[in-house]
Amino acid sequence: MSTNWIGLYTMLRREVKRTLRVVVQTLIAPTVSAALYIFIFGTVIGSKIADFAGVPYIRFVFPGVLMLSIINASFGSASSALYFMRFTRGIEEILITPFSYFEMLIGLVGSAVARALMVSFLILFVGLGFGAVSLMHPLAFVFYIAAISAIFAMLGIIVALWAESFEQLQVLNTFFITPMTYLGGIFYSITMLPPLAASITRFNPFFYFANGVRSSMIGYTEADPVLGIVIISGLVIGLGILVTQLFKRGWKIRS
Amino acid sequence: MTETTRPMLEIKNLVKVYGTGEKKKVAVDGINLSIPKGAFFGLLGPNGAGKSTTIHCITGIAQPTTGQILIDGVDVVSEYKQARTKVGLSPQEFNVDIFSTPAQLMDFMGGYYGIPGEVRATRIEELLTQFDLQEHRDVKFQKLSGGLKRRAMLGRALVHTPDLLILDEPTAGVDVEQRRALWSYLKKLNQDGKTIILTSHYLEEIEELCNDIAVINHGQIIWNGTKAEFMADGKSVEEKYLELLKK
Numbered sequence: 001m002s003t004n005w006i007g008l009y010t011m012l013r014r015e016v017k018r019t020l021r022v023v024v025q026t027l028i029a030p031t032v033s034a035a036l037y038i039f040i041f042g043t044v045i046g047s048k049i050a051d052f053a054g055v056p057y058i059r060f061v062f063p064g065v066l067m068l069s070i071i072n073a074s075f076g077s078a079s080s081a082l083y084f085m086r087f088t089r090g091i092e093e094i095l096i097t098p099f100s101y102f103e104m105l106i107g108l109v110g111s112a113v114a115r116a117l118m119v120s121f122l123i124l125f126v127g128l129g130f131g132a133v134s135l136m137h138p139l140a141f142v143f144y145i146a147a148i149s150a151i152f153a154m155l156g157i158i159v160a161l162w163a164e165s166f167e168q169l170q171v172l173n174t175f176f177i178t179p180m181t182y183l184g185g186i187f188y189s190i191t192m193l194p195p196l197a198a199s200i201t202r203f204n205p206f207f208y209f210a211n212g213v214r215s216s217m218i219g220y221t222e223a224d225p226v227l228g229i230v231i232i233s234g235l236v237i238g239l240g241i242l243v244t245q246l247f248k249r250g251w252k253i254r255s
Numbered sequence: 256m257t258e259t260t261r262p263m264l265e266i267k268n269l270v271k272v273y274g275t276g277e278k279k280k281v282a283v284d285g286i287n288l289s290i291p292k293g294a295f296f297g298l299l300g301p302n303g304a305g306k307s308t309t310i311h312c313i314t315g316i317a318q319p320t321t322g323q324i325l326i327d328g329v330d331v332v333s334e335y336k337q338a339r340t341k342v343g344l345s346p347q348e349f350n351v352d353i354f355s356t357p358a359q360l361m362d363f364m365g366g367y368y369g370i371p372g373e374v375r376a377t378r379i380e381e382l383l384t385q386f387d388l389q390e391h392r393d394v395k396f397q398k399l400s401g402g403l404k405r406r407a408m409l410g411r412a413l414v415h416t417p418d419l420l421i422l423d424e425p426t427a428g429v430d431v432e433q434r435r436a437l438w439s440y441l442k443k444l445n446q447d448g449k450t451i452i453l454t455s456h457y458l459e460e461i462e463e464l465c466n467d468i469a470v471i472n473h474g475q476i477i478w479n480g481t482k483a484e485f486m487a488d489g490k491s492v493e494e495k496y497l498e499l500l501k502k
Contacts, residue, residue, distance in 0.1 A: 021354065250318055
């Protein structure tokens with residue numbers, strides 16, 4: 001059977017409706033948080049800091065703030081949507097309809113990426129107001145935003161499949177994603193760290209996410225861009241295969 | 256076997272086992288069934304007998320452990336995408352997003368089945384009218400009464416005009432008047448050629464609607480035949496059913 005395009009579009013449409021149904025939680029709250037980060041780190045503290053990597057600190061820190069919001073939006077969208085579907089058994093609507101396992105992956109990830117993109121646009125708009133936005137390599141920017149959203153959407157799917165309670169849904173975010181994000185250099189340059197800490201940071205994939213978005217926006221990079229693209233692409237492909245296999249096995253969704 | 260003589264549903268040695276080791280439970284134990292096109296088939300059995308598990312295996316909610324299920328000749332495991340276009344399910348439990356309205360539920364489900372927007376819109380209007388849901392079309396599912404919820408579920412199951420309609424306790428919580436109206440609609444659907452599988456604890460419903468009956472208990476078919484055969488000794492469906500379970 002051919003690709004179920006109408007089905008995929010319906011999944012996307014449904015998630016957009018769901019996002020807009022709770023717009024304060026899904027779009028406004030992350031935008032307000034990002035605006036506060038930009039104001040405090042960029043304007044209040046940043047005005048006391050000399051140019052950083054050849055640009056004002058606000059421009060250095062903005063890509064990290066944007067990335068943080070994208071990660072939260074895509075992870076939150078995928079994990080809450082799928083967990084809620086498991087909780088209400090609404091997932092059966094997907095299981096009994098003609099979606100291949102890969103189409104299920106594309107539909108759920110695409111829906112989460114759509115929410116992350118909506119959040120991105122709002123934060124870029126706020127960033128423009130603060131003079132924090134520059135875009136040196138637009139195509140690379142689109143690649144990093146889409147790929148990072150997809151990675152965290154797939155992590156969100158895995159957590160939503162694994163979790164047995166709303167509390168467990170937050171475990172990965174609280175104990176892994178948030179610390180790794182903050183330690184990945186979103187607010188600072190690793191040149192500011194002691195050599196050992198800088199070396200350890202290079203083993204943190206979140207460092208390559210932040211560095212990729214930042215290099216596409218302000219042209220400053222602290223890592224080999226090719227290595228970053230390989231790591232990010234590898235994660236997209238690896239997680240894509242893993243989630244498709246989980247859907248095929250029906251783990252936690254098909255009895 | 257030609258397209259017209261091919262059964263609508265064929266189940267061959269279906270086994271479904273949940274869990275492993277000490278937690279192992281055989282829910283369905285070697286079921287064989289053949290349901291011809293155009294049948295109105297009643298699947299009876301007590302709670303936990305294996306009815307819903309069988310339905311879940313047919314529709315893709317559960318994965319068969321062994322055995323084969325063919326819908327109009329299409330294997331539900333190896334050709335699952337094609338098989339799923341042929342079936343509509345109104346499940347026993349409300350497996351819906353409770354914040355969606357009946358119109359949205361049908362719209363999303365129709366979309367999932369790949370029905371183009373214009374066709375879907377026309378179909379949804381027909382179903383909303385048919386099930387007397389126009390007045391409630393934009394009311395959230397959670398705010399609907401039990402009967403209205405059942406009707407919304409039926410509309411959702413029919414939005415893609417499936418060849419095989421599976422109704423798992425479709426009239427639970429529906430008042431007598433609405434139940435009778437629903438019976439008339441189901442009879443008409445069947446007369447128009449739709450194959451229907453019905454499970455219900457209302458045995459008068461089975462007696463009123465079905466032409467063929469199977470009884471399942473402890474995961475096995477303990478009786479299978481026509482309604483006339485089932486009631487051959489002058490007993491009602493209920494009397495015969497209770498007699499079979501006692502055995």
